[in-house]
Amino acid sequence: MKILVCISQVPDTTTKISFKDNDTAFNEDKVTYIVNPYDEWYALVRALELKEAAGSGNVTIITVGTATVEPIIRKALAIGADDAVRINMDPKDAYSTAKVIADYASQNAYDLIMCGKETIDYNGSEVGGMIAGLMDLPFVSHAISLQVADGKAVLEIDIENGTEEITASLPLVLSAAKGMAEARIPNMRGIMAARTKSIQVVEASEAPLTEVKKFTLPAPKSAVKLIDSENIDQLVELLHSEAKVI
């Protein structure tokens, strides 16, 4: 089984977000980058588990970015991916990202193309669905479990009062949500092995369909109003008359 896992570089969750160039660009100063958690913890780890269970197969990671993203590619290789593809393009929007990935994937006959449910920077939930649309493949989004047997994938998604079990033929594009796998910490052997694994660089370009014109930060939150634990009625009164939420 050949699996392609799409990963994205995102600022670490604890990053203090600021902007530069008249608020038109993200300020990368002192920012630590990580693999987008949904891509890493859920999609990549589950892909590796499937390969291990089958005893054969290949897990390739793909990311779109300039050479600066190589550290997070090495991290994903250290977790256990077999090889990597870097599409050498500065990703400007979800469509251009999805298009260059779909173009690459179309030439390489993957059984599964896996993404995280969204990235924690642009929060779009777009790339997976776009890849599926561009390649005319079925798509299951926000899957919380994934099994593969007899050339079919069986997935679960959360619904209001339970789950839905979805059986899909391969090839399939899916996005992974919490529950699909548990995070893995790369061990020393994985880290050493990652140094010599191949990163194929593919040139591509695609015009974005949308662009960020300006970033803004939310207005600072006013200070918390502390309420005496002996006077809970005051809380109810404030929630009713001031916050107007009950």
Add this chain to the structure above:
Amino acid sequence: MAVLVVIETTKGKISKPGFEAASYGARLAEAAGTTATLLSLGEISEAELAKVGEYGISKALKCDASAVHHFDPQAYAKAALSAVEATGATQIVFVHDRCGKAVAPRISAKLKAGLVSGAVSLPEGNSVKKNVFSGKAFAEYSFNTDKKIISLLPNSVPPVAKGGTATVESFNDALNGYQSPLSIREKVSEAGGHVPLPGAEVVVSAGRGMKGPENWGMIEELATVLGAATACSRPVSDIGWRPHHEHVGQTGLAIRPNLYIAVGISGAIQHLAGVNGSKTIVVVNKDPEAPFFKAADYGIVGDAFEIVPKITEAIRKFKAQNA
């Protein structure tokens, strides 16, 4: 310049975010001097669907073919693409729910039309605002394409009633001969009656401060009195005290209720990333230095085991007086 709104209906009803999207689409149409059509996907009665007329939709296309009885993004997208063609829509609106997250990108790819997902306001000129960096900032996006797709973040732009009526037409022909690549089986695992977390207006959430799963009774009781959904922090779902689908935060679910009550949760930045869109936050914690107090509107410092039952009682009293 026509506008098309695409919504999913569940259990024969239009959700509140569905009405928000209908109204949003009608306002886009009004600004462009055109009309707004709505496509409903899923089972619904004509009378129920006609309600979108109140929010300014002039025509509703009803697609309730068996292919959309379960959530198959490909079937939904096929119907939506037919509706785009039939209406000549150049502005397409979705709810940023599971339908908008799976179907809008597919439409965007097929039409090569720009998509801004999770918009939080009406467009200004060619640009529209959305949350980025998990609620820590906003970005104004502009479109480079003539056809524009927007998915609207629930609970962001309140619907405006206009008092009109909508005609309803069947739109099942769009899926004639469609064969789904997915077979879907529903597994209902919980008793009905509880409030689903994703769209809940009030959420009561608790963390490690509860000391054990056996102490969740008081959290559930407070949620019941408020008509709220229950949620939890990541450590609590990781240890198995609560189910994974209740985990809100960076790696779980992001929610934006009107009222979020956090009990015994310290407020790590990863947790805040999932709840910072809440309109009002109440924090109960015994540690006055808990970082969550900095993000809270109202705070109570003290023992959850004493305070939560008191809040429940006070809310109950308030509800009885205001019933």
